[in-house]
Amino acid sequence: MDIDLHDVTLSVNGTKYQRRVESRLLLSDFLRHDLSLAGTHVGCEHGVCGACTVLLDGAPVRSCLMLAVQANHHEISTVEGLANEAGEYHPLQQAMHDHHGLQCGYCTPGILMTMTAFLDENRSPSEDEIREALSGNLCRCTGYQNIVDAVMTAAERMRG
Amino acid sequence: MKPAPFKYLAATSLEHALALKAEHGDDAKFLAGGQSLMPAMNFRLARPEVLIDINGIESLAGIRPDATATRVGALTRYRVLQRDASFTRAFPLIGEALPHIAHPQIRNRGTFGGNLAHADPASELPAITLALAARFRVQSATCERWIEAPAFFAGALTTDLKSDEMLVEVELDLPKPRSGACFMEIARRRGDFAIVGVAAMIGLDDASQCSDVRLSFCGVGETPVDASAAAEILVGQPLTEKTVREVAASVQAMIDPAGSVHATADYQRHVAGVLTERALQTAYQRARNGH
Numbered sequence: 544m545d546i547d548l549h550d551v552t553l554s555v556n557g558t559k560y561q562r563r564v565e566s567r568l569l570l571s572d573f574l575r576h577d578l579s580l581a582g583t584h585v586g587c588e589h590g591v592c593g594a595c596t597v598l599l600d601g602a603p604v605r606s607c608l609m610l611a612v613q614a615n616h617h618e619i620s621t622v623e624g625l626a627n628e629a630g631e632y633h634p635l636q637q638a639m640h641d642h643h644g645l646q647c648g649y650c651t652p653g654i655l656m657t658m659t660a661f662l663d664e665n666r667s668p669s670e671d672e673i674r675e676a677l678s679g680n681l682c683r684c685t686g687y688q689n690i691v692d693a694v695m696t697a698a699e700r701m702r703g
Numbered sequence: 704m705k706p707a708p709f710k711y712l713a714a715t716s717l718e719h720a721l722a723l724k725a726e727h728g729d730d731a732k733f734l735a736g737g738q739s740l741m742p743a744m745n746f747r748l749a750r751p752e753v754l755i756d757i758n759g760i761e762s763l764a765g766i767r768p769d770a771t772a773t774r775v776g777a778l779t780r781y782r783v784l785q786r787d788a789s790f791t792r793a794f795p796l797i798g799e800a801l802p803h804i805a806h807p808q809i810r811n812r813g814t815f816g817g818n819l820a821h822a823d824p825a826s827e828l829p830a831i832t833l834a835l836a837a838r839f840r841v842q843s844a845t846c847e848r849w850i851e852a853p854a855f856f857a858g859a860l861t862t863d864l865k866s867d868e869m870l871v872e873v874e875l876d877l878p879k880p881r882s883g884a885c886f887m888e889i890a891r892r893r894g895d896f897a898i899v900g901v902a903a904m905i906g907l908d909d910a911s912q913c914s915d916v917r918l919s920f921c922g923v924g925e926t927p928v929d930a931s932a933a934a935e936i937l938v939g940q941p942l943t944e945k946t947v948r949e950v951a952a953s954v955q956a957m958i959d960p961a962g963s964v965h966a967t968a969d970y971q972r973h974v975a976g977v978l979t980e981r982a983l984q985t986a987y988q989r990a991r992n993g994h
Contacts, residue, residue, distance in 0.1 A: 593808060608737050
């Protein structure tokens with residue numbers, strides 16, 4: 544079979560990119576290899592672990608279950624875009640740091656993307672709501688408690 | 704863990720998608736939310752030669768309520784259903800099941816029609832369409848037909864769809880007044896596939912006796928299982944502990960779960976009985992309370 548190539552134009556963290564991609568290229572691999580945005584981690588590659596979670600037009604999705612060509616004309620947000628222009632952490636990144644919400648850090652980018660989108664919609668979450676929102680992200684180090692604490696703290700700080 | 708090569712075609716309209724499917728037949732798969740198809744392709748369990756992306760076809764997405772029935776477009780994402788309060792109020796069975804379907808990230812992409820056309824017997828929605836007696840509108844480039852929910856599911860991951868057809872929408876009758884619904888499932892973790900899931904609907908007559916009972920299961924067979932026949936003994940009487948136990952025993956005798964490394968067939972049968980009792984009692988209470 545001839546290689547099936549497509550031209551795509553998309554925005555990642557506010558920067559516009561134009562690339563030619565093979566149809567079978569996963570969005571996760573496109574971000575890491577073609578755009579050198581290796582903050583998006585690849586764990587299971589079949590939609591179970593959540594490590595590759597990015598925002599598609601603001602909503603968290605598995606980037607390993609999307610083709611790069613499907614992101615054509617869409618806006619993607621990755622962990623590289625969370626800190627502000629001055630390089631200051633997003634409140635959730637800071638809270639994860641403060642609460643020791645990561646150990647090996649492999650799951651962290653996916654968790655940050657999932658939970659920052661969650662906090663944008665829910666500034667006063669209960670612990671149960673946080674655990675429900677977090678249910679699609681596996682972490683094998685922390686036991687989740689410190690992540691939940693960090694999200695609670697971030698919510699409090701974001702409420703001001 | 705990367706898909707095998709394929710040709711990607713982005714359909715620009717329903718007609719375009721159906722024409723492409725007519726041209727490529729079984730070599731082509733429709734790509735909707737991709738939350739089941741993409742893992743299968745990453746594992747190379749599925750190796751379609753052509754992928755027809757229908758995500759750009761806006762007319763396939765949306766909820767269209769009517770006086771007596773609601774139509775749900777095949778491309779309607781779980782998240783949209785979950786956030787539509789009037790929809791989940793009208794169809795509490797679906798509203799109650801949605802949080803059990805995978806996780807938020809999956810629900811942002813996964814679609815109503817994609818789920819049904821994938822026809823995983825452990826999935827919640829196929830069983831629910833049985834309990835709701837849903838009708839499936841199916842289209843090809845040359846014709847259109849309606850399929851009743853039980854006939855749509857032909858086997859594990861197999862439907863009645865022909866190689867040139869697409870499921871375009873599902874019609875759900877509004878539940879009658881004085882009816883109650885309940886969906887329950889037991890899974891090893893929230894969002895995992897069900898060990899057993901049950902959908903129960905009970906309609907009451909003026910004397911608060913059961914006039915209509917529907918019962919269906921996911922995870923206990925090759926297809927979603929309609930067990931309404933086991934619940935027929937309830938019709939014409941109020942619900943009691945004894946009659947509910949009888950229904951549970953009939954369900955246990957009727958189903959033929961396959962068992963797995965996580966749950967033996969005997970355990971699944973046991974859970975099906977327990978969930979039958981709980982779901983029928985809850986649906987009955989809700990019908991009596993008027994929601």
